[in-house]
Amino acid sequence: MVSRQAELQQIADKLALAAEGKSQLIGIVAEAGMGKSRLVAEVIRAARQKGFVGYGGACQSDSIHTPYQAWKSIWQAFFEVDYESSLKRQIRNIKSTIENLAPSRMPVMPLLNVLLDISIPENEFTQNLEPKIRQSALHALLEDCLKATAKDEPLLIVIEDLHWMDALSHDLLEQLAKALANYPVCFVLAYRPPQIARLETPRLEALAQFTKIELQELTQTEAESAIRAKLAQLYPARSETLPEGLAATLIARAQGNPFYLEELLNYVHDRGIAPSHLDKIELPDNLHSLILSRIDQLSEAQKTTLRVASIVGRLFRAKWLTGYYPELGAFPQVKTALDTLESLDITPLDTPEPEWVYLFKHIVTHEVTYESLPFATRAQLHEQLAAYLENMYPESLPLEALAFHYGRSDNQTKQMEYLRKAGEAAQKHFAHAAALDFTARSYLCSRTLKRK
Known part of the structure; x- marks a missing residue:
């Protein structure tokens, strides 16, 4: 990285402190396009050279009310969840990890469902827990797991686009940052400045180990x-x-x-x-x-692929594109278009086969691509994607995603249904703000439908 040398040195000093057992919380703050993601990539590289084991997550604009969305990829990697394997094998692997790191927390293992997006059967202990107790027990399990891991190796935890973080993810971040203050752990957070007040960031900034790095215009x-x-x-x-x-x-x-x-x-x-x-x-x-x-310079197939992908979000699975928009053609055709977009550094590959997950390299590119679609086209594509997800995952419906996508469609019956279901799920997880939002919007949908 040829610029930001002062910031890189400041971060290197903080990594050194973290490696000594003095936990650090670094906030990288800047407007879109100022180089947050690139600086984060350099932090990850530097941390690996110092022996840190890293885990990363990112918030998305469609997940502000999805419980623990910012942490899902982090804990899925931590517990080595393999979605290609059977549920029985997944549970066995998770159980093995907990037995090794936090054996006393074994009874609350089913509470990981909300983070890992799997269906561990509830047990006699967890099935009757009140929402607040469920949250506390889950956080205690995660805290113990990180503490045990940090005793053997320093940890780097990166969360990007914090300005879209849901409330429960923020609560978990604050708790872990406090609990791990004397452990070799470095948290790196990247976010834009204006919206972050929604999350009461001063709670984080007040912590002794917090350092804010504000990126200015390049000299x-x-x-x-x-x-x-x-x-x-x-x-x-x-x-x-x-x-x-x-x-x-x-x-x-x-x-x-x-x-x-x-x-x-x-x-x-x-x-x-x-x-x-x-x-x-x-x-x-x-x-x-x-x-x-730049988008106009692409072929029609590449442009269509990019626009269809923008409906899914900044991070998208290739198979979803062909699944919800068959007009793109068979998977090999879509893969060819994605290979070109990757070579142009527009949507680099994030996760290789068998997942084939891609990422809009820059959030601005995703936003501009999405906004270039006519409103009616967006609404239709959101409905098609939601219908595809309903059919694809009938046993583990992604309620918040369905509420989001149907919420941007013209299908108000489905909007009302999934806003209500998402509200009920949020209440179960003690996500009161999300529950109120979903429930209020579901009520408005019902009023609109009654007037028709």
């Missing part, structure tokens, strides 16, 4: 270094000397935003223009237009 020197690095990637045969006027033109347009800088150079490269001939091309006026222009 002239940092921007020039970033341009050189990107040019070396796109034009490996050219010299390292920057063409006259190139840096000034790009920096003036991007205003110190590293993602904007990178996309400007991608735009020039995609059109086959040499960086020394920037005067031969008219650059888009803003980042939104720039991303749309």
Whole structure:
């Protein structure tokens, strides 16, 4: 990473403290495009070099009311849940982990269902627990597991897009940060500044081990270094000397935003223009237009694949695309389009086969792609996706996802049904804010349907 050297050094110092048993909580704060994800990637690389074992999760805009959404991928990796194996084998593996790390917590193992998205049968102890007690017992199990693990190796826990974190995930984060204050654990959180007040972040910032790192616009020197690095990637045969006027033109347009800088150079490269001939091309006026222009350069198959994927979310499974939108063609055709999008660094592969999970590299690209769809098209695609998920997972319906997707469709009967069910599930997990939101929206749907 050619820029953000001061921030990298600050983080390296915090990792060293964490490795000594002085837990750290690092908040990386910046607007979209300022380099949060890239800095997080460097933190992960540096932590691995120091012997940390890492786990990562990310919040999504459609999961603000999904209990523990931010933590699901973290705990699924921690307990090594293999969704291709049988439930019996999954339970056996989870049981083995708990026996090794927190044997006294074995009776509450079924409470992991909400985190692991599996169906461990309730037992005599858990089936009668009140919601608040269920939450406390689950958190105690997770706390003990991390403490036992941290005794053997330092841990890095990364959560991105914290501004979309659900309330229960935030409560768990706060509890673990306090409980592990004297353990070799480093929490790294990345988020945008405006919306975070919703989560009462001062509760985290008040902790002694918290450090806020606010990313500012790139300086002239940092921007020039970033341009050189990107040019070396796109034009490996050219010299390292920057063409006259190139840096000034790009920096003036991007205003110190590293993602904007990178996309400007991608735009020039995609059109086959040499960086020394920037005067031969008219650059888009803003980042939104720039991303749309880049999408327009794709083939029809690639554009359609990208737009269909944007309905699912920033993170999406390839098989869902063909499943809910058969017009894309068979899986090999979709995979070919995704391979190209990956090579263009638009949607890199996140999880290889058999899952084939992809990720919009930048949240702005996902947002612009989604917003480029007409409202009626979005509504229809959300309904198709929800119907596919209903049929695909009848034994373990993703209630919050169904409430979200039907909620953005015109199918108000299904909206009402899944908003109600999601509200009931949220109440069971002591997610009061989510329960109130889902229930209120379900009620409004019922009123609308009665008037028709």
